[in-house]
Amino acid sequence: MPQQRQPLFLARANYRKRRLRDGARILPVFGAMLLCWPLLWPATAPQIVAHWLFLFGAWAGLIAVAAVLSRGLADAENSAHGGQDSLAGSPPDDAMHGL
């Protein structure tokens, strides 16, 4: 008889929210590297079409990932404000000292 699988983390929503925050932090760094990537391509042949496709594809991809991340974060923040995920509490916000 298969044993029923237990969730590894109790505060699953909190864990998910933190990973989404990590994603939101790393995304602009990843985006900057992605947008500078064509500079490393060898300039041997005219690659105007490849550059156009790459840049617009990267731009659209960044927007899509940002939309997914921000939607997830907005949902997580809303559920946190609703008191459904207050088991572990939110990490201290460093907004006032981070700039």
Added chain:
Amino acid sequence: MPFNILVLACILYVALLFLLAAWAEGKSARGGAGILRSPFIYPLSLSIYCTAWTFYGAVGYAARSGLEFLTIYLGPTLVFVGWWWVLRKLVRIGRAQRVTSIADLISSRFGKSNLLGVLVTLIAVAAATPYIALQLQSVTQSFAGVRQPTPRRAWALRGTDGAAVWVAGGLALFTILFGTRNLASNEQHHGIVTAIAVEAVVKLVALLAVGVFVCLGAWRAGQRLCAATDCMPRPIGDVATCSPARWTGLILVSAAAILTLPRMFQVLVVENSDERIWPRQAGRFRPI
């Protein structure tokens, strides 16, 4: 196009913007601030990054430098994608410190220093004045480009400076009516934001029209001209023709510009009525 129709269209367009701003202002005065929380108004108002000059500047830049023009929009895209890092904190600090301008923000980081605030304001005014002149020039150039060359009645005699004075007067009137007339501690102007949002749609349609015209009309005409005159079309610049330092530098400068330009700071931070709007806006910035 007859010049009278051009003037009539401009007056009707400006009247529409005034009416819209007055309507939004009245609605917010009656407690309907929800208009700014609309999922369309706020992101559209961010298009103020693209000014009247963009119509000439961006198109000319693209024609002259090819892909390099994209850097002006890639920097802001990165800023909006990284809203969690900077924009969210900026809005939160702006709210906590009751910041109403970029000068106010910088001075508030140094104990609300008046001297520093005055200095930053002077720098912003000195930098913005030629920029406003450029905007006025773009409007007068549009008038000069659209007007008929043959009838040299009233308009041609006064030259294009007359248009610049009228436009500057209209802008000042708009600013007084919907900006400085309202003394609010949070310096939020719902009427102006709504008018900017409507104008954004017009600008988007105009730039798309230029793109369609170039792709469908001017491109083929240029090819035919080249075939007839046996000349080689100049190749469009790609990333390889741009130096790495210039490419990354322009992205960095444009990313800084969208945060520090006075008009962008006003819309991004001061006019932001709810910090939680950012998660919904992060994916909406389009390099038009």
